[in-house]
Amino acid sequence: MSDIVPLPADYPAWLTELKTRIHNAQQRAALAVNRELVLLYWQIGQDILTRQTQQGWGAKVIERLARDLREAFPEIKGFSTRNLKYMRYFAEHCPNQQIGQQPAAQLPWFHIVTLLTRVQNPNEREWYALQTVQQGWSRSALDSHIKNQLFSRQGQAVTNFKVQLPAPQSALAQETLKDPYLFDFLGLGDEAHEREIENGLIRHITHFLLELGTGFAFVGRQHRLEVAGDEFFIDLLFYHIRLKCYVVVELKAVAFKPEHAGQLNFYLSAVDAQIKAEDDNPTIGLLLCKTQNRLVAEYALSGINKPIGVAEYELVRSLPEKLSSSLPTIEEIEQELTDLPEDGSTGSDD
Structure with a gap:
């Protein structure tokens, strides 16, 4: 029994x-x-x-x-x-x-x-x-x-969120992005190419996600889109849990140019049409550039119909290190x- x-x-x-x-x-x-x-x-x-x-x-x-x-x-x-x-x-x-x-x-x-x-x-x-x-x-x-110095960087990216997103989400999205992003953990010099930076971010994905902030989930790199038989590849694709939307990240190892916003705008339209679910919020784009002229970025985004943020990244830390890296135990x-x-x-x- x-x-x-x-x-x-x-x-x-x-x-x-x-x-x-x-x-x-x-x-x-x-x-x-x-x-x-x-x-x-x-x-x-x-x-x-x-x-x-x-x-x-x-x-x-x-x-x-x-x-x-x-x-x-x-x-x-x-x-x-x-x-x-x-x-x-x-x-x-x-x-x-x-x-x-x-x-x-x-x-x-x-x-x-x-x-x-x-x-x-x-x-x-x-x-x-x-x-x-x-x-x-x-x-x-x-x-x-x-x-x-997260306090001085959080929410500082140039965006068009106030115009392109409803009020509750626009404020949260604005606060989600920062400027500049610190990628000194990659160990790369200032002259690194886009693919080197992308490869490094994937190798150090945990550090990258920590720098992006809470809520980001990694979906993939060089994500393939097909539009009318033509292939396009997104550098990095994320989903943000709190914003409930996809986030397309494009890397540019040069200064920001207005045409970068137009390219990203196209990617966001394709993601919204092909990947976004009905209950997802509109896809957001983030352009990470070596440098940017904030006024040029503001002008460029004013004519874009998708929510986009523009921020710089730093491969070599330029922020002053006034503080030590950790506190001792008791x-x-x-x-x-x-x-x-x-x-x-x-x-x-x-």
């Missing part, structure tokens, strides 16, 4: 539901723990700040406090002298426990440290905080975006970074 007990017909669906509920409960528990930790760190920082102001505490008292807390709670990491100074810095710069309009407790502790110590402009800091919450950036991703902080000054500023570490 078999020991296998027949299962009810709805058992698989119920099991799936249970797994989802358990996973959601775990996420809520983790978020609750993080909120409590961030609140605790803020309270400790506020206490230190108050005592420094009222009682003239110096660095030696904080060092003693760190040692006493580590002895009392040896199983808990995070009570180093350096981290206590970060707590003070947090309380000083976020007196209402918010980064702009964003509750700091939505973010893990070292995301908060990254934002406070590496971004000085309050509006910029709030933007990164919001994007981190919405996009689910890891600390390394956040640090990379700050280093690459254990590395005391050894790799110098102590904060008595006034709570971040000194040369920024």
Whole structure:
């Protein structure tokens, strides 16, 4: 006789539901723990700040406090002298426990440290905080975006989206594109040809997708289109999940020319006619050029009837590297970074 007990017909669906509920409960528990930790760190920082102001505490008292807390709670990491100074810095710069309009407790502790110590402009800091919450950036991703100055590049491409797309989608599409795009991860010189760049982007597709941003799904390269017996090949074809549309990317290893927009306009018409599904939004085009004259690009796009963006790309980074590429772990902080000054500023570490 078999020991296998027949299962009810709805058992698989119920099991799936249970797994989802358990996973959601775990996420809520983790978020609750993080909120409590961030609140605790803020309270400790506020206490230190108050005592420094009222009682003239110096660095030696904080060092003693760190040692006493580590002895009392040896199983808990995070009570180093350096981290206590970060707590003070947090309380000083976020007196209402918010980064702009964003509750700091939505973010893990070292995301908060990254934002406070590496971004000085309050509006910029709030933007990164919001994007981190919405996009689910890891600390390394956040640090990379700050280093690459995403705030100053996002939404800066020349486009005709306001005219060619309905209002809700046009704003999202505009924010999706950036200028310039950074392709320094390819290891190519400024004189690289289009096919070299295309081959490199495919070899480094993960880096390419990260630079394009959230929502892009790679469909193919040199995608073949046939129109009345003639063959045409799209450099790179993507689908954007949030925009719900195809995105045609054309590479030009030269300065932007108005005829580039006309060629891309033709490709978009063909994709809309042959590939786009009925429930897809209109296909968007992105011209990546070595350089561009923004006014020339604006004039060229004003006579185009398809949504197109024009942006430059950089094979060799020209943006100033004011920031290091990653933050240390809690254990590395005391050894790799110098102590904060008595006034709570971040000194040369920024």
